[in-house]
Amino acid sequence: MSVSELLWDRPSAAVLGTLILAHGAGAPMDSAFMQGIAARLAARGIAVVRFEFDYMAARRVDGRKRPPNPQAQLLARWSQVYAAVRAEVARPLAIGGKSMGGRMASLLADELGADALVCLGYPFHAAGKADKPRVAHLADLRTPTLIVQGERDALGNRTTVEGYRLSLAIDLHWLATADHDLKPLKSSGLTHEQHLDSAADAVAAFLTR
Template identity: 70%
Template sequence: MVKGVISDIDRGQCPQGQQGNGQWLWNRPLGAARGCLILAHGAGAPMDSPFLQTMAESLAARGLAVLRFEFAYMALRRSGGGKRPPNPQAQLLEQWRQVYQLVRQTVAGPVAIGGKSMGGRMASMLADEVGSDGLICLGYPFYAAGKPEKPRVAHLAELKTPTLIIQGERDALGNREAVAGYQLSSAIELLWLAAADHDLKPLKASGFTQQQHWHQAADAIAAFMAQRLPAAP
């Protein structure tokens, strides 16, 4: 746990659609938060994965409130429902809407949405619709593994929400060379992390560590929230 950070779990409050009794996890700074970021997990790892745990604690230490939640299928996995595939896209998006609406009702100041891989992609598909103050994507899945010829980026060309995508240069779901050929909205900022993969883990020969990349990502997110988003009242 990062010193100066409060974490608490609020069980049974996260909407899960038709299935699951989920929970959400807050990380809050000790002082007044400069904004709130809602983070969703990727397809295969839960909201308390080492990646998202480190990211949430690092951002709280930088003055941001971070809310993590789990999609219905992942909540069922946690409760002993076995390994389940992600819910259909429509259900994932609807759960995102519900979580965002609940947070907007209770949090003052700017609220950004985003997440790791699939969670960030789902957030990107409704950021304009819900009026999010910002979008943060960590390891964006620009294409399915092994299919760079079939990019999933059409909506990114028209995106209006201020967006920060933090991507590893050798990400198997969107490497630097492939992404350079895509048409992306001018609202999108891309931060490339040297020699990093989908989890922002660099090659050992690069001289960087995964922890260094995670903290560089947290610095970039905190700066983005401070510079691009409206100030809290």
């Protein structure tokens, strides 16, 4: 793939690490969430590389909404992007993403030999299907992993997730009263911006420790 297809956010000072960040199922690589996280991480010394899966890139061309590509195609795209970035940057190189993008990264992290994995709003199960968790591979994950999760995420709230058997390589960072987009309840007195700052702090500390 062409490196020109990638969207970079680079720190103005020294680069402490690089994170390839994939978008979720319904929003592109330049959504407000992705822009906000990328800018915050760059301000904390982490270079962020964003890309789009094929279905989202096609939507950008003709404006037509499409469902995500089959999993095999999503994983192939991830592997292609990782190889391109790996050829361009020095270690440490982490992978991850928002929701679906993070889940696809988690399926490949060990195989690719990524230095770390970062998931923002991990979809532990589909909406309304807590009885069908997507966690089997997370029990044996070897890659150092940080999952930033809202306590009331409809795809994996704190009570549900604490009942799963997860690898010791996984750290969970919980955000009070936050949903799948890391937005807190207004009654909490917290703001979305504060939670994005907290997420960026946690990710930067994790990637530089």
